[in-house]
Amino acid sequence: MKLKQISAQGFLLQEQPEIICVSLPGPWLLQHTTPSWRYDDPEEGFQRMVSTKRATEIALAVLDQHRTFPNAIVLATDADSIAADAGEVLIPENVQFLVVDGQHRLWAQRHSQYEAPYACIVHTGLSPEEMANLFLEINDNQKRVPASLRWDLIRLIRPDDDQQRLAAVEMVYLLATEEESPFYQRIDLTGEQSELQIKQASLAPEFSTLLSRRSPLAALSFIQQHQVILQYSVSIQQIDADRWGSRDSAFFKARVLRSMFRLLADLARTMDQNKLANVTVDDFLPYLRKIDEQKLDPDYIRSMQGSAGIRQIYLQIRDEVFSGG
Numbered sequence: 001m002k003l004k005q006i007s008a009q010g011f012l013l014q015e016q017p018e019i020i021c022v023s024l025p026g027p028w029l030l031q032h033t034t035p036s037w038r039y040d041d042p043e044e045g046f047q048r049m050v051s052t053k054r055a056t057e058i059a060l061a062v063l064d065q066h067r068t069f070p071n072a073i074v075l076a077t078d079a080d081s082i083a084a085d086a087g088e089v090l091i092p093e094n095v096q097f098l099v100v101d102g103q104h105r106l107w108a109q110r111h112s113q114y115e116a117p118y119a120c121i122v123h124t125g126l127s128p129e130e131m132a133n134l135f136l137e138i139n140d141n142q143k144r145v146p147a148s149l150r151w152d153l154i155r156l157i158r159p160d161d162d163q164q165r166l167a168a169v170e171m172v173y174l175l176a177t178e179e180e181s182p183f184y185q186r187i188d189l190t191g192e193q194s195e196l197q198i199k200q201a202s203l204a205p206e207f208s209t210l211l212s213r214r215s216p217l218a219a220l221s222f223i224q225q226h227q228v229i230l231q232y233s234v235s236i237q238q239i240d241a242d243r244w245g246s247r248d249s250a251f252f253k254a255r256v257l258r259s260m261f262r263l264l265a266d267l268a269r270t271m272d273q274n275k276l277a278n279v280t281v282d283d284f285l286p287y288l289r290k291i292d293e294q295k296l297d298p299d300y301i302r303s304m305q306g307s308a309g310i311r312q313i314y315l316q317i318r319d320e321v322f323s324g325g
Contacts, residue, residue, distance in 0.1 A: 010089035013121070020082050020122040021072070022089045026063075026109035029118055033075065033097045033106065046107050055107040062105075063112035072119040073102025074138060076131040082124055097122070098131050101138050146191025147201035167222060168208035172200050174226055181230060182237035186245055197247065202254035206261040216268035216276070224277050232264050235284035239291070250293035259314035266318060287321045295320075 010022030034042040035049045062069060075097040083090040099106055100123070109116060123134060154162065155169040176187035187203065188196035210217055210229070217225050236251055243249040250256065267287060268276055275283075294300065295316060 004093040005090045006093060008089045008091065009087060010084060011087060012084040017126075018081060018124045020084055020089055020120075020124065022084075022091075022120050022122060023117045024091075024120050026106070026116045026118055029097070029106060029120075030109055032095055033099050035099050035103045046103065046110075050103050050107045052111075055104050056111045058104055058108035059111035063108055063114045063116050066114055068117060069102075069105055069119070071102075072121045073105055074100040074121050074123070074134075076100050076123045076126045076134055078126060078128070078131075080125045082122065098135075100131065100135050146199075148188055148191030148199045148204075151200050151204045152189050164212055165204070165208050167211045167225075168204045169200070170222075171207045171211065171226060171229060172203050175203075175230070175233065176200075178230075182233045182244065197252065198254060198257065202258060203261070206258050210261060210265060216265055216271075219273055220277055228268070228276060228279055229261075229264070231279055231281050232261075232267075232284055235281045235288055236260055238281065238285065239288050240293070250296045253296075255310050255313055256296055258310050259317060262310075262314045263317055263321060266322070290320050290323070291317050292320060 006024075006028065008022050008024055010020055013019045013021045030042075035045045077095055077097050079092065079095050082092075082095075106118065109118075123131075126134065151165075151169050151172070154165050155173060158166060172187060173189065175181045175183040176185065176189055178184060183198065186196060186198055188199045191199055191201060207229070209215065211222075211225060212218065217228060220228065236257075237244045240249055240251040243252070245252055251260065267284065271279065271283075296313065
């Protein structure tokens with residue numbers, strides 16, 4: 001008796017060992033996959049191994065927008081061979097796939113009404129031990145996407161529903177690319193330049209807060225906000241002029257800079273809107289010169305407060321700047 005088969009678009013990617021590239025419908029895949037051979041019930045297996053919250057977020061962000069994923073999910077099967085010829089792949093209806101990579105992307109199909117086509121890379125003829133090795137090879141060796149690159153993608157994608165973070169990355173980009181900026185060519189925008197100390201992911205969260213609706217800068221235009229942050233950045237550079245940009249600098253460190261930009265919000269609250277919109281380096285310098293750079297040493301902060309985190313550094317410099325009222 002001839003087995004039933006499903007026909008799908010695809011091709012033979014590699015002959016030995018056989019690897020197939022194929023497009024398969026999400027609902028069909030859910031019925032023919034398991035996240036682990038340890039579970040007889042695939043649904044129970046998925047529910048134990050994936051985060052429903054994450055799968056739902058993926059469904060909302062991708063599938064419900066009728067978009068496809070930019071990368072293929074990786075499947076493995078003990079079936080010896082799958083016929084592929086002239087752009088058509090024939091898969092037996094009784095086949096069972098192990099999801100080697102892409103469990104959350106596939107399970108997102110359960111949380112969307114859109115029946116998505118999934119690009120799949122299928123490894124055939126593998127024993128359970130070989131599937132386990134393939135799983136470890138792919139998942140153990142994956143390199144996490146740098147946080148700075150994730151921030152930079154916001155600037156490229158320009159989401160309409162996340163204007164605050166978009167403004168933050170635009171601010172970082174301007175500081176990193178304008179020649180008059182103290183951070184010119186000194187910010188690693190993607191997290192892939194190890195020689196640069198300051199990463200976009202260090203500054204962008206602080207700028208996101210500075211540019212929020214609750215910030216004292218909220219009433220200013222983006223151009224005015226940029227000028228405030230630029231003037232403030234120059235003032236930080238000036239109090240550290242001899243060592244700015246070097247690893248010996250007390251101020252040119254991610255945690256210290258994050259603390260300094262938190263301080264900017266406090267300083268902005270002391271100014272009326274007209275003063276803030278036209279603030280200069282000289283307006284900030286008297287405050288910043290009160291900061292004792294010796295006390296920015298992490299060992300000193302730990303000895304005084306038991307921690308050298310961003311909040312502790314911020315509280316330290318805030319007390320120095322506003323001492324005596």
